Amino acid sequence: MNRPVDRERFKLYLQIGVGYLLLLLFGDLVSNPETFLKRIVNNLWLVSYLVVLNFLFFEYTLPYLRRSWKRIFIAPFLLGGHLLLYSFGFYFWRYIGIGLHVYFSLKTYSSPREGVAAHVPFSLFSVFFFGIVRHIYDYRKLKQAAQQLRIEKQEAELNYLKSQTNPHFLFNTLNNIYSLARDKSDLAPESILRLSQLLRFMLYEAGGAYIAIDQELKIMNDYIALEKLRYDDSLQVNFNHDVEDMKQALPPLLLIPLVENAFKHGVSETREHPFIDIHLSVNQRQLSFVVKNSTETFSDRPRVKENIGLSNLRRQLQLLYTDYTLSIQQNESAFTATLKINLKSHV
Structure with missing residues (x-):
C-alpha cells in the first residue's frame, strides 16, 4: 500500500x-x-x-x-x-x-x-x-x-495500406518505362519526366490526409498520359468529369487504383480495339467514379480478379467511410468498376 x-x-x-x-x-x-x-x-x-x-x-x-x-x-x-x-x-x-x-x-x-x-x-x-x-x-x-486505441490502430493500418499502394503504383510505372527503354523508344525521356512529376506529387503532396479533387485529377491525367506512351493510336481513352467544387477534400490517390487496374489488367490484355472510359462526378458531396475498360476472358483464369490494388482500396474505404459501394462487373468484352462514396460519411 x-x-x-x-x-x-x-x-x-x-x-x-x-x-x-x-x-x-x-x-x-x-x-x-x-x-x-x-x-x-x-x-x-x-x-x-x-x-x-x-x-x-x-x-x-x-x-x-x-x-x-x-x-x-x-x-x-x-x-x-x-x-x-x-x-x-x-x-x-x-x-x-x-x-x-x-x-x-x-x-x-x-x-x-x-x-x-x-x-x-x-x-x-x-x-x-x-x-x-x-x-x-x-x-x-x-x-x-479503447476508442482511441481503435482509432490509432485504424490509422496505422491505413498508413500501411498507403505504404503498400504507393510503391505498387510506382513499380508498375517503372515497368512501363523499362518496356519503353528496352525497345529504345524515343518516348522514354518523356516518360521519365512524367514519372518525376508523379514522384514529386507522392513525396510532397500525397502524405497528408486530404488533397483537393483538382490535384487528384491532375495526377490522374499525368498517369494516363504516362500509360498511353506504351500504346499506339489504337488505344482509346475517354476521361471526363463533372465536379461542382474542385477544392473538395479527398484522400490522396484513392481513385488511382481503379485507373491503374484498367491499364494493367484490362487494355494490356486486350488484343483488339482496347479502350478505357473514365467518368468522375461529385455533386452535393456524392462521388461517383466509373471506370470501364476492354478485356478478354480466358477459361483458365477467374472472370474478376481481386489484385492488391483493389483489395487495398476496399480496405481503405472501410477505414475511411461509412457510406460507400464498390462494385465490379465483367462480361466477355468489358470490365466495369463503379465506386460511389458519400463524402459526408468520412469517419
Whole structure:
C-alpha cells in the first residue's frame, strides 16, 4: 500500500466531493433553511474528511486487497478499520471541528453512541456515492481509451495500406518505362519526366490526409498520359468529369487504383480495339467514379480478379467511410468498376 499519491486521481475525488456537498446542501436548503448558512460550514468540514477517507478506501485499500488472494486474511481487519473511521472517526472529526471553531454544534447528543448512529448514514452513503461516480468515470475513461486505441490502430493500418499502394503504383510505372527503354523508344525521356512529376506529387503532396479533387485529377491525367506512351493510336481513352467544387477534400490517390487496374489488367490484355472510359462526378458531396475498360476472358483464369490494388482500396474505404459501394462487373468484352462514396460519411 506504500505508493505515492496520484494528484490527478485525488482531484477526481475533490470533484466528487463537491458534487456530494451540493447534494447535501440541497437537502439542507429544503429541510433546514433557517440554519442553512451554518450548515454550509458544517458540511464543508465533514465532506473534507469523507473525500480523504474515500480516496484511501477506493485507491489504496481495495486495490491492495485485490492484488493477491492471500491478503484475504487481513481483509476483515482493514475493512473493519475503515468501518471505524466511517463511524467513530467521522463523529470524532465533528468534535475536532467544534474544538477548532470551524463547526457549529446545531444538535446535542445524549451519548457518543447516539451521535455515531446519527452520522453513520451520512458517511456510508458517501461510500456509495463516491463509488458509483468513480465507477462511471473510470468506465468512460476506459471506453475513451479503447476508442482511441481503435482509432490509432485504424490509422496505422491505413498508413500501411498507403505504404503498400504507393510503391505498387510506382513499380508498375517503372515497368512501363523499362518496356519503353528496352525497345529504345524515343518516348522514354518523356516518360521519365512524367514519372518525376508523379514522384514529386507522392513525396510532397500525397502524405497528408486530404488533397483537393483538382490535384487528384491532375495526377490522374499525368498517369494516363504516362500509360498511353506504351500504346499506339489504337488505344482509346475517354476521361471526363463533372465536379461542382474542385477544392473538395479527398484522400490522396484513392481513385488511382481503379485507373491503374484498367491499364494493367484490362487494355494490356486486350488484343483488339482496347479502350478505357473514365467518368468522375461529385455533386452535393456524392462521388461517383466509373471506370470501364476492354478485356478478354480466358477459361483458365477467374472472370474478376481481386489484385492488391483493389483489395487495398476496399480496405481503405472501410477505414475511411461509412457510406460507400464498390462494385465490379465483367462480361466477355468489358470490365466495369463503379465506386460511389458519400463524402459526408468520412469517419
